Amino acid sequence: MDQTPINLLEIRNLKKTFAISSGLFARPLTLTALENINFTIRQGETLGIVGESGCGKSTLGRCILQLLSPDEGQVLWLGQDLTKLPAEEMRRRRQDLQIIFQDPLASLNPRMTVGEIIADPLRTLRPELKKEERRARVLKTMEAVGLLPEMINRYPHEFSGGQAQRIGIARALITEPKLIVCDEPVSALDVSIQAQILNLLAELKDEFGLTLIFISHNLSVVRHVSDRILVLYLGRIVELATGDEIYEDPKHPYTRALLTAVPIPDPKLARQRNIDALKGEIPSPINPPSGCTFRTRCRFAKPFCAEQRPPLETIDGGRLVACHRWREIEVPEEAVLGV
Numbered sequence: 001m002d003q004t005p006i007n008l009l010e011i012r013n014l015k016k017t018f019a020i021s022s023g024l025f026a027r028p029l030t031l032t033a034l035e036n037i038n039f040t041i042r043q044g045e046t047l048g049i050v051g052e053s054g055c056g057k058s059t060l061g062r063c064i065l066q067l068l069s070p071d072e073g074q075v076l077w078l079g080q081d082l083t084k085l086p087a088e089e090m091r092r093r094r095q096d097l098q099i100i101f102q103d104p105l106a107s108l109n110p111r112m113t114v115g116e117i118i119a120d121p122l123r124t125l126r127p128e129l130k131k132e133e134r135r136a137r138v139l140k141t142m143e144a145v146g147l148l149p150e151m152i153n154r155y156p157h158e159f160s161g162g163q164a165q166r167i168g169i170a171r172a173l174i175t176e177p178k179l180i181v182c183d184e185p186v187s188a189l190d191v192s193i194q195a196q197i198l199n200l201l202a203e204l205k206d207e208f209g210l211t212l213i214f215i216s217h218n219l220s221v222v223r224h225v226s227d228r229i230l231v232l233y234l235g236r237i238v239e240l241a242t243g244d245e246i247y248e249d250p251k252h253p254y255t256r257a258l259l260t261a262v263p264i265p266d267p268k269l270a271r272q273r274n275i276d277a278l279k280g281e282i283p284s285p286i287n288p289p290s291g292c293t294f295r296t297r298c299r300f301a302k303p304f305c306a307e308q309r310p311p312l313e314t315i316d317g318g319r320l321v322a323c324h325r326w327r328e329i330e331v332p333e334e335a336v337l338g339v
């Protein structure tokens, strides 16, 4: 029997722009939030998406879920293009694709009880369910995420951030989705609570056979949960590889720069790695640099990097990198994480 995992989701040539007003009578400017985005997600995989603030992570998550309409490109769910689905069909498809937000308390309606919040997606997506069936599902889902049954009639403000995120996870889980986009799910939580929520997501993934997209600006958070990691810079993919490849043999200078923010215990190694640290501000996506958009902050850049956009090349059996100079950039072995 063929055991090859199937592609649950395929993103093809995705582009998303926003029109930015630049004054009452001025023509709006175009901000390109995502461009030329191509990748696939296999069933059962966790794909991490990393990059600095403003690089397009949330926009990508929202375009996948059709909470935002892309300008161009396809979002293929088991081969079916979600961007072309009529609203009613998309509403039904939503059961399969859910989202968990960054700020758990802000994303929960303060006037609804925990039970009402968790049951809410069922009211719209499974209106045929009877009240008792809904309640039974809510209690089962609460148990799965570690909430006690007696919490069902309480309100969000009575909960800590970690508990509130469990409510958000239960709300996403109740429709029995196949894919959950986790948009910075632990960034707003205390460090001591972050590991609990990450472990819970990993357990739920195994228990329910979920596929996860895990968005974070923090590469160390993504490392622990992801099979593969997609690195975004100014709305473009600069690298896509397995977690081990990204950590042990990063090919793109931007990935190397992100790695310098991941703590390592040895101060000598940390100093060596710091030469890769990011310098300067991220350029405006309204007027990005010509050629390679990372060149203005790249310590390996040469004049020709300003001339052409580097293509996203497939290298070493499937990983992707977009850098004119990746072949010439050697990573000193002792500077690599964990060596």
Ligand SMILES: Nc1ncnc2c1ncn2[C@@H]1O[C@H](COP(=O)(O)OP(=O)(O)OP(=O)(O)O)[C@@H](O)[C@H]1O
Pocket (backbone or CB within 6 Å): 018, 019, 020, 031, 032, 033, 051, 052, 053, 054, 055, 056, 057, 058, 059, 060, 217, 285
């Ligand atoms: N509704 C919008 N209108 C105009 N510009 C937007 C809108 N949403 C996002 N942007 C812009 O698109 C770019 C990508 O934003 P996005 O929120 O996707 O980035 P991000 O990587 O998720 O950042 P963060 O980690 O800060 O959330 C940014 O320049 C942002 O200002």
